[in-house]
Amino acid sequence: xxxxxxxxxxxxxxxxxxxxxxxxxxxxxxxxxxxxxxxxxxxxxxxxxxxxxxxxxxxxxxxxxxxxxxxxxxxxxxxxxxxxxxxxxxxxxxxxxxxxxxxxxxxxxxx
Amino acid sequence: xxxxxxxxxxxxxxxxxxxxxxxxxxxxxxxxxxxxxxxxxxxxxxxxxxxxxxxxxxxxxxxxxxxxxxxxxxxxxxxxxxxxxxxxxxxxxxxxxxxxxxxxxxxxxxxx
Numbered sequence: 001x002x003x004x005x006x007x008x009x010x011x012x013x014x015x016x017x018x019x020x021x022x023x024x025x026x027x028x029x030x031x032x033x034x035x036x037x038x039x040x041x042x043x044x045x046x047x048x049x050x051x052x053x054x055x056x057x058x059x060x061x062x063x064x065x066x067x068x069x070x071x072x073x074x075x076x077x078x079x080x081x082x083x084x085x086x087x088x089x090x091x092x093x094x095x096x097x098x099x100x101x102x103x104x105x106x107x108x109x110x111x
Numbered sequence: 112x113x114x115x116x117x118x119x120x121x122x123x124x125x126x127x128x129x130x131x132x133x134x135x136x137x138x139x140x141x142x143x144x145x146x147x148x149x150x151x152x153x154x155x156x157x158x159x160x161x162x163x164x165x166x167x168x169x170x171x172x173x174x175x176x177x178x179x180x181x182x183x184x185x186x187x188x189x190x191x192x193x194x195x196x197x198x199x200x201x202x203x204x205x206x207x208x209x210x211x212x213x214x215x216x217x218x219x220x221x222x223x
Contacts, residue, residue, distance in 0.1 A: 034211035043202065043214040044154075089154065096208045097142050097161060101154045 002027040004092050006102025014110050019080050021105045023090035024072040030092040033073045034099070035064060038087045047088075048075070080109045115215035117203050123221045129191040132218045134203030135184055144212065145178055145188050146202040154202075160186065193222045 003026040013019050023033075031052035036044035050057045050064045050073065057064050061080075066073040073092075077084055090102040116135040124130050136143045144159040158168040163180045171178070175194070180186040190197055198221050204212040 032209075032211075036211075036214075043216050044212075045214070046211040049211050091211075096206070096210070098156065098159065098167065099212060103153050 002030055002092055002094070002100040004090060004100045004102045006090050006105055008105060009103065010106045010108070012108045012110065013080055015080060015082060017080055019077045019084070019107055019109075021075045021088055021090070021107070022072060023074070023092075023102050024070075025092040025100070026071065027092070027094060028068075028071065029094040030100075032093050032096060033064070033066060034091050035062075035075050036089040036091065038089065038104075040086075044089060077107075080107075082109050082111050085109045115203055115205050115213050117201075117215035117218050119218060120216060121219045121221075123223065124193055126194055126222055127192040128222075129189065130193045130197075130220060130222075132188040132201050132203075132220070134186045134188070134215060136186070136203070136205030137213055138184070140205035140207045140213075141183075142206045143180060143186050144204045144206075145186070146204065146214075148200045148202060148217075157188070190220075193220075195222045198222050 006023045034049035035047050037047045038044040048059050048062050048064050050066050061078050063076045087104045087106050089104050091099040093099045118133045141162050145157040147155045157170045158178045160180045178188045200217045200219050202217045203215040206212045
């Protein structure tokens with residue numbers, strides 16, 4: 001099955017700086033890559049996703065890039081704010097049912 | 112839509128007791144998943160259903176765990192008997208083809 005690795009496990013940035021979280025996947029058939037944000041005590045929520053026919057997608061301060069050849073994808077958050085502090089999970093799937101999650105990145109944005 | 116609805120939000124039970132967690136998926140979603148989240152193991156997929164049929168239960172840790180989906184709008188995850196190591200947050204999620212998951216609010220289970 002698919003194996004998704006996520007790095008770093010923790011990330012601390014100053015407010016206003018950028019944050020980048022990287023994931024690699026093993027199955028070249030994977031074609032959908034969502035990112036989830038989980039605030040403390042809350043549910044994971046989908047924040048952005050990318051499909052394999054697209055190399056980059058942006059939504060305001062967040063963007064995701066995909067390199068199919070290298071089998072990795074990244075989440076980019078610009079102009080970070082304290083409310084961006086959370087755990088972020090990447091995932092990959094090739095059939096839109098069973099999603100394989102990374103181990104999570106705890107992002108801390110220092111005011 | 113009210114989203115994926117889970118109950119109860121919190122459950123505290125004594126070791127050996129039966130625990131039943133409930134989930135109502137989003138209407139029209141044909142996939143339903145049960146996940147367990149702990150600090151040590153992260154998000155673990157326990158089982159998932161497609162059109163009410165269990166497709167993959169390879170993540171169910173032991174025979175003490177069972178899950179059912181009697182109809183498209185309801186699923187249960189049962190632990191009998193419960194043990195302290197079952198303490199975790201249990202999430203239900205649903206989706207349909209071509210979309211990411213929507214998670215419920217989770218049930219925080221504490222077995223003492």
